[in-house]
Amino acid sequence: MRANLSLLLLAPLAFVLAGSPSRPDRAGISEWPIPNASFPLTPGMGPDGKVYVTVRFSDRIARFDPATEEFTQWSVPSGTQPHGLLVDGQGRVWFTGSGNGTINRLDPGTGRIRSYRVAPTAYPHTPVMDAKGDIWFTEFQGNRIARLDTATGKIREYPTAGQPYGIALDQSGQVWFCQFAAGKVAWLDPGTGAITELSVGGSARPRRIALSPDGSLWAALYAAGKLIRIDPASRRIVRTYDLPGGGESGPYAVAVDSAGRVYTSATGTNRILRLNPQTDEFEVFPLPGKKAMVRGLTVDAEQRVWYAGSATGRLGVIE
Numbered sequence: 001m002r003a004n005l006s007l008l009l010l011a012p013l014a015f016v017l018a019g020s021p022s023r024p025d026r027a028g029i030s031e032w033p034i035p036n037a038s039f040p041l042t043p044g045m046g047p048d049g050k051v052y053v054t055v056r057f058s059d060r061i062a063r064f065d066p067a068t069e070e071f072t073q074w075s076v077p078s079g080t081q082p083h084g085l086l087v088d089g090q091g092r093v094w095f096t097g098s099g100n101g102t103i104n105r106l107d108p109g110t111g112r113i114r115s116y117r118v119a120p121t122a123y124p125h126t127p128v129m130d131a132k133g134d135i136w137f138t139e140f141q142g143n144r145i146a147r148l149d150t151a152t153g154k155i156r157e158y159p160t161a162g163q164p165y166g167i168a169l170d171q172s173g174q175v176w177f178c179q180f181a182a183g184k185v186a187w188l189d190p191g192t193g194a195i196t197e198l199s200v201g202g203s204a205r206p207r208r209i210a211l212s213p214d215g216s217l218w219a220a221l222y223a224a225g226k227l228i229r230i231d232p233a234s235r236r237i238v239r240t241y242d243l244p245g246g247g248e249s250g251p252y253a254v255a256v257d258s259a260g261r262v263y264t265s266a267t268g269t270n271r272i273l274r275l276n277p278q279t280d281e282f283e284v285f286p287l288p289g290k291k292a293m294v295r296g297l298t299v300d301a302e303q304r305v306w307y308a309g310s311a312t313g314r315l316g317v318i319e
Contacts, residue, residue: 028319031288031309034062035071040308042095042126042296043315046087049300053308053315054082054095061085061093061106064315074111076104084126084137085296094135096124103127103135103148103155116148118155126167126208128175136175138164145177145188145195158188160195166208166254170232171215178206178219185209185219185230198235200228210254210262218262220251227251227264227275244282245269255297255305263305265294272297272307272318285318292316 034040038057046052051064055073059080063072076082081099088094093106101120106113118124122142127135135148144157145164162182169175175188183202188195200206205223212218216238217230225247229239243249243266250268257263262275270292272285287294292309299305305318 029285029288029316030319031312031314031316032064032069032071033314034064034308035073037062037313039310040313040315041083041310042085043298043306043308044085044087044093045298045300045306046091046093047089048091051298051300051306051315052085052087052093053296054085056081056083056098056310061095062315063108066317072108074106074108074113076106076113077115080104083124086127086129086135088129088133094127094129096127096137098123098125098140103137116153116155118142118146125165128167128169130169130173136167136169138167138177140164140180145175147190158193158195160186160188162186165206166210166219168209168211168217170211170217172232174232176209176217176230176232178209180205180207180222185217185228187232187235196235198230198237200237207252208254210256212256212260212262213258214260218254218256220254220264222250222252223247225249225251225268227254227262229277239277241275241280241282243273244284245271249273252295253297253307255299257299257303257305259303263297263299265297265307267291267293267295272305274305287316 037055041054043053061074080097082095083098085095101118101122103116123140125138125140127137146157162179165178165180167177183204184197186197204221207222209219227241231238248268249266251264253265255263274283293311294307
């Protein structure tokens, strides 16, 4: 267990900017440029329906209000390079600092940021919150899975391998994660600390993983152009789906709505794909303009899917 040092920092005053929407001739898709955004990455929904997104190379957290179509942005310490993000039930924003080895909590009401140190070279990547309110996260370069005890500020780390990437919790509280470089999906038992691995293909490059309302897990195999469905109870892959676009599709982000429909960003073909597991049919949403490189997806209470284009600097929604 690592006795962790936490810092309390005051973020510079937030600023509000209006974004001009782009509504191309594509049914149900709207986009807004995030002002002065360099490499937006991961969107997340707040309990009030506002959308937060990490802007990695601008060292900012941005918030979009769908009602006013305005952005508010908070600067974070230089070199933080915010990566993964989630918003808790109190509206606090938790994000990983991939550039400085931190886990951070932003209070949007005050602008205060509390930072928890991991290690400068750990590259904290993707966070997820458990039922106790603790934060589990992957360390892409540190090759560890870690848990931040949000009550004490202490971090416990579990060594693994294969550049851990996306992360999700199943309904029993087991911690599932993708081993990007190893071609595996693995799970960690929080009770014992044991990690078990499941091969998905040595060159498959699994990226992100998400939990469905029915308890199954979905993972994107980036290099293979496939989605896989995992049954956590039996610890096995129960279905593999070849994506439209095949090996060129480059599936990256994964999200599941409350109806169990599965979304993935096909970065190679500049599309968002929606799979209905009841019919095994895909719906294809071509994105506007050049390749957006969508690395993160989130679903709101109205079942709209929000995405951030890392290459275009835009926040988008599929109605």
